[in-house]
Amino acid sequence: MSAELIDGKAVAARVRQEVSEGVAALVAHGGRAPGLATVLVGDDPASEVYVRNKRRACVAAGMVDFHQRLPADVTQQQVEDVLDQLAEDPEVSGILLQLPLPGHLDAGTLVDRIPPDKDVDGLTTGNVGRLALSRPGLRPCTPAGIERLLDEYGVGLAGAKAVVVGRSVLVGRPMAQLLLARDATVTLCHSRTKDLAAHAREADVLIVAAGVPGLVGPEAVRPGATVIDVGIHRDEAGLRGDVRFSEVRAIAGLLTPVPGGVGPMTIAMLLANTLRAARDTGTRHGY
Numbered sequence: 001m002s003a004e005l006i007d008g009k010a011v012a013a014r015v016r017q018e019v020s021e022g023v024a025a026l027v028a029h030g031g032r033a034p035g036l037a038t039v040l041v042g043d044d045p046a047s048e049v050y051v052r053n054k055r056r057a058c059v060a061a062g063m064v065d066f067h068q069r070l071p072a073d074v075t076q077q078q079v080e081d082v083l084d085q086l087a088e089d090p091e092v093s094g095i096l097l098q099l100p101l102p103g104h105l106d107a108g109t110l111v112d113r114i115p116p117d118k119d120v121d122g123l124t125t126g127n128v129g130r131l132a133l134s135r136p137g138l139r140p141c142t143p144a145g146i147e148r149l150l151d152e153y154g155v156g157l158a159g160a161k162a163v164v165v166g167r168s169v170l171v172g173r174p175m176a177q178l179l180l181a182r183d184a185t186v187t188l189c190h191s192r193t194k195d196l197a198a199h200a201r202e203a204d205v206l207i208v209a210a211g212v213p214g215l216v217g218p219e220a221v222r223p224g225a226t227v228i229d230v231g232i233h234r235d236e237a238g239l240r241g242d243v244r245f246s247e248v249r250a251i252a253g254l255l256t257p258v259p260g261g262v263g264p265m266t267i268a269m270l271l272a273n274t275l276r277a278a279r280d281t282g283t284r285h286g287y
């Protein structure tokens, strides 16, 4: 048996098309085009690439790009002032503070400066709380993208046994909450979990976000299971994930490749969140 591959590029292209159409419809009905404000502090090369890609995608979807670049030695107060201005600006629908921040800044306090309704990364205490309480809110982009992939490929979640490997605030925890909200029976594994493979083998849906190259092999996969690989690592051979692709492909039912699986969904869901934020604030302002 060889797993069917989940084509994240194709699904992400569909989401981006839907967002472009949604933006066009919003403008056609007299609303203003959604605006995404990316805030980049310092000059970390990886963050620069991520922010550039997000800005390009936002413009390609018909949204307005409000970029703010701040020097690495900016003070906490200065970043707070920038976030407060963006929070008040009616043309800015979504605010994204690119992480990680330089060590002298308090990231948690700064993220919480973003109003939950403009928090397109879904990382403020307000949105994390809404997710935990199963209330509507903006969801973190990578887990939301995975949920969309599972839906697109018809993976049933109600009553399914789901195992998430990794408990980060960005991926693992919100993923577990989203799966729970969809009535899966969820196990959340992490670096202190004993016998990871024994837990993972129980999974109908196995989501691996540990950041450890090749952590999950066939010994940790139930035949026919759906396996989602969130990890991204660059080595001499190119990009690879947390899952040993060719070995797991031989026994899984559905599998995401790296690259071309989860990765493209993250930016697509950021755009979807920005459109949603624009619609919600537009509704409040009576557009």
Ligand code: NAD
Residues within 6 Å of the ligand: 142, 165, 166, 167, 168, 169, 170, 171, 172, 189, 190, 191, 192, 193, 196, 209, 210, 211, 212, 215, 230, 231, 232, 233, 262, 263, 264, 266
């Ligand atoms: P993180 O380092 O913040 O968290 C990793 C988690 O994995 C931790 O909770 C830790 O307890 C757990 N873990 C570590 N070693 C483990 C082990 N041996 N067994 C079980 N659990 C273990 O990482 P993150 O931000 O959640 O990202 C995880 C991976 O996903 C990274 O490779 C990252 O680059 C990638 N990522 C990809 C996307 C995307 O868009 N595709 C988005 C975010 C993160």
